[in-house]
Amino acid sequence: MSDGKLSRRGFINIFWGAAGALALTEVSIASLRFLSPRPTDGEFGGVFNLGDYAQYPAGSVTPVEAGRFYLVHLQEGGFMAVYRRCTHLGCAVPYDQATGQFVCPCHGSAFTDDGEVLNQPAPRPLDLFKLEINDDGEVVVDTSAQIEREKSTTTDIVYAPGESNV
Amino acid sequence: MTDMQPPVTNNTSIIGRVRRSIQRDPISSDNDRDRMRLVMNSLILHIHPSKVSRPALKFSYTFGLGGLLILLSFILAVTGILLIFVYTPSPDAAYESMISLRTEIYFGNLVRNLHHWSGNLMVVVGVLHMLRVFYTAGFTPPREFNWVMGMVLLLLVVAANFTGYLLPWDQLAYWAVTVGTSLLDYVPVIGPALTRLLLGGPEVGAATLTNFYGLHIALIPLAIFSIVTFHIWRVRKDKITVPRQLNQPAIKEKVTTVPHLVSIELVFALVWLAILFTWSAFVNAPLEEAANPAHSPNPAKAAWYFMGFQELLLHFHPVFGAIIIPGMALFAMLLLPYLDKDMDSVGVWFRSQRGRVLTGVSFLLGILGTAAFILLDEYILDFPGWLPFLPSYISNGWVPLAILLLFIIGFYELLKAIGSTTCEARQSVFTLLLASFVTLTFVGIFLRGEGMILLLPWS
Numbered sequence: 188m189s190d191g192k193l194s195r196r197g198f199i200n201i202f203w204g205a206a207g208a209l210a211l212t213e214v215s216i217a218s219l220r221f222l223s224p225r226p227t228d229g230e231f232g233g234v235f236n237l238g239d240y241a242q243y244p245a246g247s248v249t250p251v252e253a254g255r256f257y258l259v260h261l262q263e264g265g266f267m268a269v270y271r272r273c274t275h276l277g278c279a280v281p282y283d284q285a286t287g288q289f290v291c292p293c294h295g296s297a298f299t300d301d302g303e304v305l306n307q308p309a310p311r312p313l314d315l316f317k318l319e320i321n322d323d324g325e326v327v328v329d330t331s332a333q334i335e336r337e338k339s340t341t342t343d344i345v346y347a348p349g350e351s352n353v
Numbered sequence: 354m355t356d357m358q359p360p361v362t363n364n365t366s367i368i369g370r371v372r373r374s375i376q377r378d379p380i381s382s383d384n385d386r387d388r389m390r391l392v393m394n395s396l397i398l399h400i401h402p403s404k405v406s407r408p409a410l411k412f413s414y415t416f417g418l419g420g421l422l423i424l425l426s427f428i429l430a431v432t433g434i435l436l437i438f439v440y441t442p443s444p445d446a447a448y449e450s451m452i453s454l455r456t457e458i459y460f461g462n463l464v465r466n467l468h469h470w471s472g473n474l475m476v477v478v479g480v481l482h483m484l485r486v487f488y489t490a491g492f493t494p495p496r497e498f499n500w501v502m503g504m505v506l507l508l509l510v511v512a513a514n515f516t517g518y519l520l521p522w523d524q525l526a527y528w529a530v531t532v533g534t535s536l537l538d539y540v541p542v543i544g545p546a547l548t549r550l551l552l553g554g555p556e557v558g559a560a561t562l563t564n565f566y567g568l569h570i571a572l573i574p575l576a577i578f579s580i581v582t583f584h585i586w587r588v589r590k591d592k593i594t595v596p597r598q599l600n601q602p603a604i605k606e607k608v609t610t611v612p613h614l615v616s617i618e619l620v621f622a623l624v625w626l627a628i629l630f631t632w633s634a635f636v637n638a639p640l641e642e643a644a645n646p647a648h649s650p651n652p653a654k655a656a657w658y659f660m661g662f663q664e665l666l667l668h669f670h671p672v673f674g675a676i677i678i679p680g681m682a683l684f685a686m687l688l689l690p691y692l693d694k695d696m697d698s699v700g701v702w703f704r705s706q707r708g709r710v711l712t713g714v715s716f717l718l719g720i721l722g723t724a725a726f727i728l729l730d731e732y733i734l735d736f737p738g739w740l741p742f743l744p745s746y747i748s749n750g751w752v753p754l755a756i757l758l759l760f761i762i763g764f765y766e767l768l769k770a771i772g773s774t775t776c777e778a779r780q781s782v783f784t785l786l787l788a789s790f791v792t793l794t795f796v797g798i799f800l801r802g803e804g805m806i807l808l809l810p811w812s
Binding site: 219222223224232252255271272275276277278279281291292293294295308310330332333 | 528531532534535536538549550552553554555556560564646647648649650651652653666667670671745805
């Protein structure tokens with residue numbers, strides 16, 4: 188090794204070391220993949236078909252218990268699927284019909300019906316789920332991944348056919 | 354000691370021969386040579402050396418805390434294995450298991466209570482064990498790495514407690530784990546992915562229960578067992594530190610492990626077994642109504658050993674309260690044994706006479722300072738309001754943290770200025786932070802009411 192050339196023994200040591208590291212990496216990745224969450228249709232984490240959008244009048248907030256979200260049809264038009272989980276420390280946020288707000292019982296955070304923060308300590312608006320209105324006019328919500336946002340914007344809103352986004 | 358074989362006698366009964374084939378050395382003997390051989394030849398006893406330092410046997414030096422942790426692990430293993438046979442880790446059946454432990458299963462309640470209280474006691478005793486080692490400088494070379502292993506073990510004990518907390522699947526369990534894992538969510542970059550992996554989904558559910566069960570009954574106990582083996586082996590190799598007076602050498606006197614140490618251990622274990630059984634016979638582990646993911650109780654609190662962090666979270670931006678400040682504290686603790694020392698205080702309580710006074714003063718200062726900080730922050734301080742042009746992680750994170758660090762550095766420099774050694778000053782800063790954490794935990798547990806409103810004891 189002193190002349191800068193890799194000896195046969197040195198090469199074989201590196202080779203087996205690399206093979207060992209590779210094996211360890213493979214096993215680690217396989218284990219992590221094995222343990223990764225598995226979404227199931229119709230349960231929380233799956234896709235929900237809530238039927239014809241017309242059955243949800245404007246200005247209504249409908250809890251979907253199994254999906255742990257609220258289907259919000261805004262007064263001024265447009266649908267949102269608002270995740271029930273408070274963005275502060277994860278408590279379940281109930282909807283208060285009287286004030287039209289989501290108020291968290293744990294630390295007093297309050298949100299508007301489109302999820303925007305009215306009262307701290309929540310650091311960001313309520314999360315959303317991906318909502319689509321398909322060709323048959325059915326509301327479809329995918330709960331496999333929540334959408335986090337820093338601010339509530341109109342691009343979060345999905346409009347039904349005939350509703351304007353102006 | 355060249356001959357390790359016990360004397361062979363041929364004219365014994367067959368019962369005597371069977372007994373000797375299992376236990377080769379006589380359990381009790383009248384000479385030290387046989388007593389030492391008994392320890393050396395025994396699988397279990399040889400975790401001890403055959404002779405131990407007499408001063409180190411003094412109860413008020415170690416308080417038997419390490420031994421108590423082993424006893425608690427043993428109780429937890431036995432009761433835990435029993436509980437595995439009657440517990441079903443699914444959201445539909447878990448709470449039913451709790452009810453049947455209370456109503457149907459013989460001694461079910463006692464076994465659950467023993468498991469619950471031993472587990473909680475283990476966190477307390479683990480911290481006390483760490484404090485004992487810290488204040489007698491037991492972490493100094495060559496014992497640095499054993500301190501690091503001890504810290505890892507303490508974290509694993511907390512993890513074991515936390516995963517076990519979910520298993521009853523009552524309201525307490527569900528929301529404490531929801532709030533606790535939400536703290537993890539604030540870890541930069543890997544936090545959300547890690548939380549999702551741990552929960553097996555976006556929130557606490559059936560997959561979380563399975564994950565926590567697996568961690569609680571297999572992975573964490575196995576990790577603790579492996580590291581504890583290493584930890585105890587290191588104590589055996591490096592020997593226990595010997596208590597002494599400052600500026601005096603340790604007394605070298607040694608006595609045989611049997612009976613001097615082993616008899617203390619057995620009596621100590623029996624006394625603690627009696628205490629735990631009595632306590633568990635009369636005090637029930639808490640059980641609230643079945644978990645309801647749609648309804649959070651008010652207030653929703655984390656497990657008691659996390660209340661210090663939850664309290665911190667009320668005063669700092671989440672990334673600081675849950676990650677940066679605890680992370681800095683943990684890093685300092687792991688680094689501690691590798692820092693340069695300017696005094697040899699191994700085996701001396703609180704480093705020195707001045708160290709004792711400073712420890713008392715620092716503890717008091719930590720309590721008062723933290724109480725003052727909480728009151729100030731509640732009624733006067735409002736960095737986000739005063740600095741509205743800054744993002745909240747600066748105004749409610751870096752700014753208050755920088756002020757606190759300046760206070761701590763000022764305190765350290767003041768101690769050095771009045772002539773304290775580096776070791777004494779370091780000990781005082783540690784004590785200050787310890788007192789601060791104890792105070793935060795106390796306020797979080799006892800002085801926070803609905804909506805986490807501060808309840809002042811005098812109002």
